[in-house]
Amino acid sequence: MAPALEVVEYTDPACPWAWGSEPKFRLLRAELAGVRWRRVFGILFDDDEDPAPDPAAEAAWYAKFIDGVTEHTGAPKPPRLCWVAKTSWPASLAAKAAEAQGETVAELVLSRLRETTFVHGTPADDTDRVLAAVEDVPGLDVEALHAAMLSDEVRQAVRADWRETRSPCPEVLDITAPGPHSGRAKHLEHHVRYALPTLTFTGPGGRFVVPGWRPLREYLDAVRAAAGDRPL
Template identity: 90%
Template sequence: MPLEVVEYTDPACPWAWGSEPKFRLLRAELPEARWRRVFGILFDDGEDPAPDPAAEAAWYAKFIDGVSEHTGAPKPPHLAWVAKSSWPASLAAKAAETQGEAIAELVLTRLRETTFVHGTPADDTERVLAAVEGVPGLDVPALRAAMASAEIRQAVRDDWRETRNPCPEVLDITAPGPHSGRAKHLEHHVRYALPTLTFSGPGGRFVVPGWRPLREYFAAARAATG
């Protein structure tokens, strides 16, 4: 049985943004692994809008600043707004996978940059498509069509549900911060902390949630490989 890596993530998650270099190296060092990305929808549709969007953006910008102190990742000089929804970017990232892994990686990075470099989150279809314009090899009309397709929407809905059915290992983590990876207990459900990686293979399943050193990911991969 080959090694399978499942990555629970979101284009708008600052911890996932900070983990990109580690995960990129991990993928390069595990070329035979089957890697599956699950989009957890950090900002869901139907949530009540903030009564003061400017104050919300200022608060979230400080949160991003704090995360960046730990990860060393770039942060925007000014956050214009907090993403209203993770759905458009997640649909685009999932749709981009139909055009190949290399293109999908570039698309996801571009979408993350809208928040964490430019400070203008791609939280609707037109902002998403503007963000990915010029990605080498990307067929933008095909991406738009795939984003609107029943197949891609169902795939992201399945991701939403999978992220809200976390494995027992993450429910009661007591490891210290800054981001232990303990499952998030929200109003109506529990979901994986983002990002979380699971490694499954002949040696069993091993979970590395939250913000962890690179060595823990490689150790989990080795253990799962058996």
Template identity: 65%
Template sequence: MAPDEIRTSSGADRPLVSVTEFTDPACPWAWGSEPVFRLLKLTLGSRAHWRPVFGILFDEDDDPAPDPAAEARWYEGFIREVTAHTDAPYAPRLHWLTRSSLPASLAAKAARSQGAEVAERVLRRLRESTFVLGTPADTPDGIRGVVRGVPGLDIDRLLRELAAQETRNAVRADWTETRRPIPGVLDLDGPGPHPGRAKEVGEHRRYALPTLLFDGPGGRVCVPGWRPLETYFEAARTAAGDRLPLTPVRLPAAAALERWRSLTGPELALLTEELAAPAGAVRIDTGHGPLWLHPDEARARAQSTFAVKAQVVEVSDNETPRGVH
């Protein structure tokens, strides 16, 4: 949906704000932003149209690393530096740096044809392949293994559409859009640790990942990099022309786990304001706090790559997850 279409919309059932999210499945800042973005999506609900744009952090024609093992250790260290700010989980070991984030981006794009909820769950599994398992899903077989058991997902259809030229064209259009940043982020000198200044990549400048663009009757607002929760809510209000009073919507922990099926410690704290995982939640230990799974999700993943790479342990009703505070 184009921004102009949203601006002229007057029906109560039509989105008031368009949100464009520049992202990549392999970006640790994007992974760390998941709690805030989930809360923002939940709060905005049908008042916003949310569109992910895949910027391709690691492209298929990038020069291969002369020492892949050393490159993986470097990126593993970078992930841990980022999580010092985001408190997101990370894999105990990154077994390799993704060969290219194009396959995962193609899969995330292809999943959109099966519905927004399915697509969100596919993208989440793809992120977790790097940041929970340490084995990025960067081949069709790897993608198949990681997304097996996603409710409502037709895997064979996903893999067919992933390989289709139409999907590749759509992701390449995302690549181009990401490399046409608005002037306001070109020389941005904002607060650290990730202010969101456009990155120089070869002959191009691209949006820092993640970056959100809010479009609505109040105009366009850009929120790049790593920013506080209230910055995103204020951007949504401004783009809506102050027609969008926003109070963060939070859920009971059991309802949040039912909705998202997978929660990190920071998500449990932000989305529910509870410190304890709900009764029956299943814990996967990472190198930095747990990942909590809905029991049905844990059973579904028992047939996936997750069953091989992670130890799943039942959690008591009142156990407090490490990494929440």
């Protein structure tokens, strides 16, 4: 029998709003134990983006942006951001590959990757930095993770995540709710994508979307609405 509820989480290891949402999502995942929860890595920093002409100035600007986000989320922030992540691909490949080693390991790997930016200020934006960040994660087979990161299977899975994130549902296209992070879809140069993080809840009661920075009660309301009359 199919599960009564499916949750899809659009995220990125380098997203400060996703970092600040971790405690809420951790609680929600615990409350929904046994429910299918699928994580989609949206690639906040893509490989084809032009490098900043002044990396130090870019890092200073982005550090101020992180400061503003943490004023709302209360999440930790680095004492100094040494650089802005050049790409989200290596961390996303590692986070996706870690899922094959179980939910507990996958959660620890993703948290470690986020900490490289938001605790240490040194984003894991290449393979060596990723592997160094996760080398002592309990229960992780680092060699297997590295091999999976290099596999066509995992790269295609993250590429599918990239495409899915850039096909947002109609509910997020014209959001007019006030900030600080309403979750309205982001209009990029060549694409439209979900704001990160965005959660969708789909079940017998229908599909309900909770995008951006929202209080825990909105996620719980969406769970109840999507589940309809069926127990979780």
